Amino acid sequence: MTNINHLHIADALARFYTSPEAFIGLSGQAFDAHKSTVLTALDKGVSLASDYQPAKAPVTRFLEAALADAPAHPVLNAIRPFIEELHWQTNKNYHGHFEERFFENEAFSEIIGPKGMLQTDIFRAGLLLMGPEVDYPDHNHEASEWYNVLSGTGLWRQGAGEFSQRPPPTAIFHSSWEVHAMRCQKTPVLALWSWAGNMSSEAMPV
Ligand SMILES: [Fe+2]
Numbered sequence: 095m096t097n098i099n100h101l102h103i104a105d106a107l108a109r110f111y112t113s114p115e116a117f118i119g120l121s122g123q124a125f126d127a128h129k130s131t132v133l134t135a136l137d138k139g140v141s142l143a144s145d146y147q148p149a150k151a152p153v154t155r156f157l158e159a160a161l162a163d164a165p166a167h168p169v170l171n172a173i174r175p176f177i178e179e180l181h182w183q184t185n186k187n188y189h190g191h192f193e194e195r196f197f198e199n200e201a202f203s204e205i206i207g208p209k210g211m212l213q214t215d216i217f218r219a220g221l222l223l224m225g226p227e228v229d230y231p232d233h234n235h236e237a238s239e240w241y242n243v244l245s246g247t248g249l250w251r252q253g254a255g256e257f258s259q260r261p262p263p264t265a266i267f268h269s270s271w272e273v274h275a276m277r278c279q280k281t282p283v284l285a286l287w288s289w290a291g292n293m294s295s296e297a298m299p300v
Contacts, residue, residue, distance in 0.1 A: 100142050100176060100211060101142065101212065103169070103172045103173055103176070103205060103206070104139075104140045104206060104212055106169050106172035107136060107206070107219060108133065108136040110169050111132055111133055111136070112133065115263050116242060117129065117240075117265050118263070119264075119265060120240075120265050124267070124270070125238075127238070128240055128267070128288070128291070129240070131217055131291075132217045132290055135214050135216035138214075140210075140213055142213070143210065143213050146179075146209075147181055148181055149182055149183065151182035151183065152199070152201075153182070153198065153201045153224065154182055154201065154223065156223065156225045156226070156282035157177070157223060157282075157284075159282055160282040160283070161174070161284070163245045163282075164244050165263070167244055167262075169242075169286055173205065176211065180205065180211070181203055181209075181211075182202070182203045182223070183201060183202065183203070184197050184201050184202075185202070185296045185297055187295075187296050187297060188297075191299035192230075192231060192299065196229070198225070199224060199226075200222075200225070201222075201223055202220055202221065202287070203221045203223075204219075204220040205219060205220040206218065207219065207289075208293070216290075217289060217293070218237075218289040218293055219286070219288040219289070220287060221244075221284060221287070222241075222283075222287050223284050224276060224278045224282060225278065225282050226279070226280055226281055227280075228277075229276075229277050229278075230275060230276040230278075231275055231299065232274070232275045232299070232300040233273070233274065233275070233300055234268075234271050234272060234297065234300055235289075235297040236271060236293075237270065237289040237290060238268065238270050238289070239267070239268040239288070239289055240265070240267050240287065240288045241267075241268075242263060242264070242285060242286040242287075243260050243262045243263060243265075243266070244284045245281075245283065246261075246262075246281040246282050247260065247261040247283075248260060248277060248283040249276065249278075250264075250274070250275075251277075252268065252273075252274050253272060253274075257277060
């Protein structure tokens with residue numbers, strides 16, 4: 095396995111983030127700033143981390159099903175050869191706030207970023223996996239966040255809005271500190287996420 099193949103993930107992400115499907119329905123100053131940060135960083139280049147370690151989480155029992163159910167996607171194609179190498183984790187800020195079932199049914203993996211398989215300090219990007227019938231209650235974070243749903247139709251809510259069905263390839267943008275929540279239905283949900291702005295702390299329950 096060569097570095098070139100891992101770095102193909104960054105190339106695929108740069109190509110995808112400039113394609114209309116990636117930002118369908120998204121606009122505005124905050125989104126444009128987020129997109130510009132990500133694309134500038136990808137253009138600058140990322141390097142392969144020497145200390146990235148694979149780690150599974152309880153929810154990765156649904157990863158194969160989520161991948162099997164995902165429509166063809168260039169970023170997923172680039173990640174697939176390295177899917178067993180991903181480091182999955184849950185957010186410790188939620189401990190004591192979210193029910194125990196949540197931690198069995200949600201995890202994220204940082205693929206590009208300060209702690210990613212591919213390193214940059216400028217933004218973070220990776221995968222979010224949620225199991226069937228799981229609630230991801232209200233939470234927020236200072237970083238802005240761009241999601242692209244890759245597999246599974248879940249219910250997503252922003253602010254005081256209603257939960258709406260978000261099938262692939264829905265694109266979703268959360269501004270800095272915007273409260274958001276998700277609810278899965280019958281299938282797992284797999285989504286691509288990216289963070290830009292102040293990324294120094296993980297999300298907090300609201
Ligand atoms: Fe978020």
